[in-house]
């Protein structure tokens with residue numbers, strides 16, 4: 478079977494069809510977690526996400542995310558350089 482990013486392509490949802498699970502606004506961030514290591518990860522929603530293993534959030538809800546006591550948050554979103562920079566915006 479062909480895999481995309483190590484995932485079954487049937488489980489992938491495309492980024493441009495994705496809404497925040499909290500408010501329904503367009504999602505820019507994806508959250509995943511692992512009970513065994515008590516870790517939560519945030520990453521940019523660039524291409525798509527695995528609907529069985531990840532949850533999409535808008536920027537506001539990603540920034541408001543608080544993990545349970547004893548869990549670690551690995552926040553890797555907004556680390557990708559933007560494709561375009563705004564010029565002349567005051």
Ligand SMILES: [Zn+2]
Nearest residue numbers: 497500535538
């Ligand atoms: Zn939201």
